[in-house]
Amino acid sequence: MSEETSENVISFENVKFSYPGAQGVYALNGVSLTVRRGEFLSVIGHNGSGKSTLARLVNGLLTAESGKVCVFGYNLTEDKPESEESVPGQNNGSVLVKSARDVRTHVGVVFQNPDNQTVASIVEDDVAFGPENIGIEREEIGKRIDWALKAVGMEEYRHATPARLSGGQKQRIAVAGVLAIKPEIIILDESTAMLDPKGRREVMEVVRNLNKREHMTVILITHFMEEALLADRTVVMNRGEIVLSGTPEEIFESGDKLEAYNLCLPRISGIIGALNAAGMDIKPVLRSDELAEEISRKLPAGTSFSAFSDEDNTDEAEAPHDWDIDIKNLTFTYSKKSPFATKALKGVNLHIGEGEFFGIIGHTGSGKSTLVQHLNALIKLPQAGKRYRKKRVKKGSPAPELPEITVGQFDLSSKKCDFKSLRASVGMVFQYPEYQLFAETVFADVAFGLKNFNKNLGKEEIEKAVRDSIEMVGLDYNEVKDKSPFDLSGGQKRRVAIAGVIVTRPGILILDEPAAGLDPLGKKEIMELLHKLHREWCKTVIIVSHDMDEVAENCTRAAVIADGEVVMCDKPDRLFAKHDKLLSLGLDVPLTVKICRGLEKHGIRIEGVCEPEKFASVITGIYGGKSNA
Amino acid sequence: MLNDVTFGQYYPVKSFVHKADPRIKLLALIAYIVALFLAKNFYGLALCFIVLAATVIASRVPLGSVLRSVKAVLVLLIFTAVLNLFFHGGEHLLAHWWIIKIYRESIIFTVFFVFRLFFLVMGSALLTLTTTPVELTDGIENLLTPLKWVRFPVHELALIMSIALRFIPTLIDETNRIISAQKARGADFESGNIFKRIKAVVPILIPLLISAFRRAEELGDAMDARCYSGSKNRTKYKKLKFGWRDLICFLLFAALITGVVLFNVYAAQIWPWAYEFIRIS
Numbered sequence: 001m002s003e004e005t006s007e008n009v010i011s012f013e014n015v016k017f018s019y020p021g022a023q024g025v026y027a028l029n030g031v032s033l034t035v036r037r038g039e040f041l042s043v044i045g046h047n048g049s050g051k052s053t054l055a056r057l058v059n060g061l062l063t064a065e066s067g068k069v070c071v072f073g074y075n076l077t078e079d080k081p082e083s084e085e086s087v088p089g090q091n092n093g094s095v096l097v098k099s100a101r102d103v104r105t106h107v108g109v110v111f112q113n114p115d116n117q118t119v120a121s122i123v124e125d126d127v128a129f130g131p132e133n134i135g136i137e138r139e140e141i142g143k144r145i146d147w148a149l150k151a152v153g154m155e156e157y158r159h160a161t162p163a164r165l166s167g168g169q170k171q172r173i174a175v176a177g178v179l180a181i182k183p184e185i186i187i188l189d190e191s192t193a194m195l196d197p198k199g200r201r202e203v204m205e206v207v208r209n210l211n212k213r214e215h216m217t218v219i220l221i222t223h224f225m226e227e228a229l230l231a232d233r234t235v236v237m238n239r240g241e242i243v244l245s246g247t248p249e250e251i252f253e254s255g256d257k258l259e260a261y262n263l264c265l266p267r268i269s270g271i272i273g274a275l276n277a278a279g280m281d282i283k284p285v286l287r288s289d290e291l292a293e294e295i296s297r298k299l300p301a302g303t304s305f306s307a308f309s310d311e312d313n314t315d316e317a318e319a320p321h322d323w324d325i326d327i328k329n330l331t332f333t334y335s336k337k338s339p340f341a342t343k344a345l346k347g348v349n350l351h352i353g354e355g356e357f358f359g360i361i362g363h364t365g366s367g368k369s370t371l372v373q374h375l376n377a378l379i380k381l382p383q384a385g386k387r388y389r390k391k392r393v394k395k396g397s398p399a400p401e402l403p404e405i406t407v408g409q410f411d412l413s414s415k416k417c418d419f420k421s422l423r424a425s426v427g428m429v430f431q432y433p434e435y436q437l438f439a440e441t442v443f444a445d446v447a448f449g450l451k452n453f454n455k456n457l458g459k460e461e462i463e464k465a466v467r468d469s470i471e472m473v474g475l476d477y478n479e480v481k482d483k484s485p486f487d488l489s490g491g492q493k494r495r496v497a498i499a500g501v502i503v504t505r506p507g508i509l510i511l512d513e514p515a516a517g518l519d520p521l522g523k524k525e526i527m528e529l530l531h532k533l534h535r536e537w538c539k540t541v542i543i544v545s546h547d548m549d550e551v552a553e554n555c556t557r558a559a560v561i562a563d564g565e566v567v568m569c570d571k572p573d574r575l576f577a578k579h580d581k582l583l584s585l586g587l588d589v590p591l592t593v594k595i596c597r598g599l600e601k602h603g604i605r606i607e608g609v610c611e612p613e614k615f616a617s618v619i620t621g622i623y624g625g626k627s628n629a
Numbered sequence: 630m631l632n633d634v635t636f637g638q639y640y641p642v643k644s645f646v647h648k649a650d651p652r653i654k655l656l657a658l659i660a661y662i663v664a665l666f667l668a669k670n671f672y673g674l675a676l677c678f679i680v681l682a683a684t685v686i687a688s689r690v691p692l693g694s695v696l697r698s699v700k701a702v703l704v705l706l707i708f709t710a711v712l713n714l715f716f717h718g719g720e721h722l723l724a725h726w727w728i729i730k731i732y733r734e735s736i737i738f739t740v741f742f743v744f745r746l747f748f749l750v751m752g753s754a755l756l757t758l759t760t761t762p763v764e765l766t767d768g769i770e771n772l773l774t775p776l777k778w779v780r781f782p783v784h785e786l787a788l789i790m791s792i793a794l795r796f797i798p799t800l801i802d803e804t805n806r807i808i809s810a811q812k813a814r815g816a817d818f819e820s821g822n823i824f825k826r827i828k829a830v831v832p833i834l835i836p837l838l839i840s841a842f843r844r845a846e847e848l849g850d851a852m853d854a855r856c857y858s859g860s861k862n863r864t865k866y867k868k869l870k871f872g873w874r875d876l877i878c879f880l881l882f883a884a885l886i887t888g889v890v891l892f893n894v895y896a897a898q899i900w901p902w903a904y905e906f907i908r909i910s
Contacts, residue, residue: 061854104855108855113847115799116851119792121794129855132863174851500814501814
C-alpha cells in the first residue's frame, strides 16, 4: 500500500498559462506541483490568483502554454503518453489514460455555482448524465446512481427536482453527478463559495468521506481558510505562482506572509496570535476544541467569567426615534391557493431601533429574505394592495389580526403610503447585487435610482450625488465613471451596485448577504465599508447573513429566524450564549462560542463574549490576574 | 409579474393517467384530436366526450383545473363562434338582419364547433396537467427517434429542450430578483404609456441576458467536464416501458376512432328523423 500512496497522479512542471487578451499577464506563471494518489490537497489564494486555472488544466478544459502537465502518466500539454517507462505491468494500480479527452473520465470537477451544473430536471437523470456520455450500460448506470447518491447522502432525493433543493443539496447532487463517472481524482473549484454554512458543512463532510473511505484523491480549491485546514497538505497561490506549501499547521504559522498574499488568517490563528502577544505561549492549533484544551492548561480550573450584568436589561424602554422599524403579526404565504403554497412567515414581531447595526440570521428558506422585502414594500401588505377590500367579519368570531409594519413615519399597512419615497429612504441591496448592473457606464448605473426617485434634479446635483456615493464606496470617481460596469472586477462591481443604492442617501440600508462569494479580504473590506456607511450616511444598517462570525463581530443586535418565526432576538453576546438552541436549529455558532463550549468541558466558564478581540482580552485578563496573584 | 414557483400546469397527484407512458399519452392526444375532426355528427362528438370524461375522472385532476384551461381560449372561442353563427351559411334561413343571415345549419354547426374546440382544449390541457415537462420531452424524443435515420438531430434537440426546461425555474427566480432589485431602486414597471413601459424593461433584460450567457458558459464547462461529446457512443439510462395501462389506453383510443368512423357511416340509420339536426354540413 505504501508504494501506491506515494505514486504521483498529477504532476505540473514549470507550467505557464495566460488567457487570450491578458497581454502577457500569466494566470499561471511557472507552477510546479505534484499530487499523490489518495492525497487531500487544498489550494488557497485570493480571487484571481490562478487557482481555478489550475483545476482546468488538470482535466484538460485548458491546455498549458509551456511546461508540462501530466495526469496519470499522460502528458496533456503535448497530448501523448508521458514515457515508455509507464509500461502497463508497472502501473497495475493506476489507470492508463489514452487521450486528452479520456482524462475527464478520471478527473471530475465540481464548479462554483450549483445552479449552473445540473442539466436535467430530475436528480437521477442529472446524475446519469456523465455515465451516459461515456457509454455505460443501463444497469451499471443504475448502480452508479445508487452508489453516488448514497456517497453524498441524497438517496431520498432521487426523484426530486433540483430547483427545489437547498444550495448545499444541489451542490451534493453536482458532486454525485461527477462521482457517477467514477473518477480517481475529484477537484472542487470553490464549490462551497456560494453555500450557506450548513450547505458548506454538508459538502465538506461528503468530500472528507470520499477521501477517507473511498481513498479518492481530492483537490479542494477554496478561500475559506477553515476548510483548507481539513486537508493533508495546503498550497498557497499568489499571482499565478505557488508561494507556500506544507501542512495546514505549517502554512498558518507563517501568518504575516499570508497577509502579504492578500489572504486573511483563519480567525483561530488571530485569537492565538493575540493570546501569545500577552505571553500565554499557546501552540498553533487549528481546531476550536484543541485551542480550548490549550487555554484550559494555562488557566486555573474552575475559573468563571461572565460579561453579563443586570444593567444590560434596561435598554428595552427607549424613546422612539424617526427611523424605528416596527413589525407586528407579519405572515406571508407564497403561491397562495396553489398546490405548492408555502408559508414563508408565520407571525413575525420585531422592533429595530434607529442607529442599530442589526443582523438577521437564518437558513436559506427560513423566511429572512421575505421578511426584509416587506420593509421597503417590495412585498406589500395585503391591506395596502390596490384590490384589497375588508372582509366581512362573522358575528361572534374575533376580527382576524392584520399584519402591521411601520418604518419611521411610513405606515406600510395604509393604501395612502408613499411607497416611492419609502423605497428612496429604505435602501435595499440584494444578494450578488453586481448581477443587477445594466447601464453602459458606471455613472449611468449609479444615477439610475436617483433619477427614478427624483425626476426634477439638475445635472449638477445628480453629478454631485453620484460622485459622493462612488467615493463613499471607495472607488475613484474620475477613473470609473465612464467605464462599463461589466469591465470592473468582481469586488468593484459589488461596490458600484451598493453605490447605486446609497445614492439616494437612505436612512435605512438593508443588505442581503453583502459578503457572499467574496474572498476573505473582500469580505473584510465590505464589512468595513458598511461600518463607514453606518457612521456617516445611514442611521440603521440591517444585514441578512448566515455567517455567525460576521454577525458576532459587527452587529449591535441580531434576530434569529427559523421556519418563518423570530426565535430569538438579542445582543450577539447574549444571543450566542444560548448556543445549544442555535445548534439545535442547525445553525452555526461563532468560533469564540465554540471555544467557550470546549472550555466548559475543562471546568472553565466564560460567558457573554463573542467578539474575538474581546474574547482574547478577557482570557489574557484572567491569565494576567492568575500570574500576578 | 412572474409569481409562480411552478410553470406549466402539472397537477401532482397519483393516478392511472399520470402513470401512463408519455408516448402513449401523446399518441392518444393525437388520436383524440383526429377523432374530434373526423366526427361529422353529434354521436361521434358524444363518444369523444365520454372518452374525455372517463380520462378526466381517471386522472383525479379537479374539474376546475381542467376547465380553467378553456379560459385562455375563451375569447377566441366566442369570436369564432359568433362569426360562424352569422356567416356560415346554409339552406333553412331563420333570421335575416342587414348582412347577417342565420340559418338552421349555422346554428347546428356553431354548437358543434364550440363543443369540438372545447373538448380539444380540455384534452390537451389534460396532457399537460398529468405529464411533467420532463416526461413530455422524453416522450417526444422517443417518438422522434425514427427521424435519426434521416440525420435529424433528435438527441441534440431533446437535450436543448430538457436544458431549457431545467433553466426555466432558475431564470424565473433570477428575473424576480432583478425586478425586485430595480424596483428597490425606484424603477416603475406598472405605469406610463407603452413606450415608457418598454423602456422600463431594459434594466431587467440586460442583466438577465448577461446572466443567461454567463450561466450558459458555466454549464458548457460543467458538461464538458462531465465528458459530454454529443450523441456519439452515448447510452440512455431512462427507458420508457409500455405497461398494461398503455395497452388499455391504446385500445380505448383505437376504439374511439373506430366508433367515430362507424357513426359517420351509419348515423343516418339510427334515428333517421333526427339525423338532419345532429349532423354538420
